[in-house]
Amino acid sequence: MQECIFCKIVKGEIPANKVYEDKNVLAFLDINPRSKGHTVVIPKKHYATLIEVPKDELEGLFGVVQEIGRKIIENLDAKGFNIGSNNGQMAGQVVPHLHIHIIPRYEDEKEHYGFEAAFPVKEELKNNLADVVKKLLETGGAKEEEAPEHEEPKKEVEQKPEEKKEKWHFLED
Numbered sequence: 001m002q003e004c005i006f007c008k009i010v011k012g013e014i015p016a017n018k019v020y021e022d023k024n025v026l027a028f029l030d031i032n033p034r035s036k037g038h039t040v041v042i043p044k045k046h047y048a049t050l051i052e053v054p055k056d057e058l059e060g061l062f063g064v065v066q067e068i069g070r071k072i073i074e075n076l077d078a079k080g081f082n083i084g085s086n087n088g089q090m091a092g093q094v095v096p097h098l099h100i101h102i103i104p105r106y107e108d109e110k111e112h113y114g115f116e117a118a119f120p121v122k123e124e125l126k127n128n129l130a131d132v133v134k135k136l137l138e139t140g141g142a143k144e145e146e147a148p149e150h151e152e153p154k155k156e157v158e159q160k161p162e163e164k165k166e167k168w169h170f171l172e173d
């Protein structure tokens with residue numbers, strides 16, 4: 001099987017306009033930008049979708065999403081940004097390596113692309129909500145996540161210097 005295109009970017013086998021990178025996370029401009037500064041943030045490790053990512057890796061990933069969002073507002077003069085992630089083919093995922101899109105929004109754009117544009121409200125789905133909630137709870141995921149009664153306090157893990165290495169490629173303060 002041909003290796004995933006985002007893994008190739010991680011390895012430096014194909015070029016990308018990198019924005020940020022550290023030991024675990026890489027961000028680069030989308031090759032087909034939906035607006036100026038459209039960036040994708042990925043874990044360097046190959047995970048197909050959000051579901052596969054260990055929870056302790058999410059903070060680092062979404063911390064970068066947050067920081068790029070801030071820089072988009074402050075340095076590119078965007079007035080807002082959308083974040084989105086297509087998970088699964090049925091959701092429109094084309095590259096099967098988890099990525100979070102950050103799409104800056106500017107004042108002079110004629111159209112706005114909030115949730116309403118992508119997912120218009122379906123009035124008929126306002127019924128039977130209790131059934132939906134019940135189904136979501138039936139997955140078992142929530143139960144497994146319950147914290148044990150006597151949880152050991154988490155030990156502070158000392159970071160090695162190379163793990164602290166972060167690199168901004170542009171959009172500097």
Ligand code: AMP
Nearest residue numbers: 005016029030031032086092093094095
């Ligand atoms: P998705 O539909 O969420 O899987 O989006 C995949 C995104 O990856 C699209 O927006 C593509 O434009 C983008 N993309 C594909 N190949 C590259 C590449 N080599 N460098 C940067 N972005 C890419």
Ligand code: ZN
Nearest residue numbers: 004007046097
């Ligand atoms: Zn990959």
